[in-house]
Amino acid sequence: MQVKRVALTLFGALVLIVGLLWMAQGTGIFPYPASSFMIDQTPWILYGAGVAVVGAVLLFLARRL
Numbered sequence: 001m002q003v004k005r006v007a008l009t010l011f012g013a014l015v016l017i018v019g020l021l022w023m024a025q026g027t028g029i030f031p032y033p034a035s036s037f038m039i040d041q042t043p044w045i046l047y048g049a050g051v052a053v054v055g056a057v058l059l060f061l062a063r064r065l
Helices: 004-027 044-065
Strands: none
Touching: 004 044
16 A cells, blocks of 8 residues: 555656646746747646646545555
């Protein structure tokens, strides 16, 4: 059970970080790489928020195991 908890925690943290990164690129806060199609694009803020919520839920579930 401990291995599942660690794996779910790591995966949830990774998903959360990716979602926050997408949000930062969508808002223009993190414009890297400069040629990215995601920079200053509102849909990526929403996509990133959704992915971040999924990551937070995974972290919550990992803590509940």
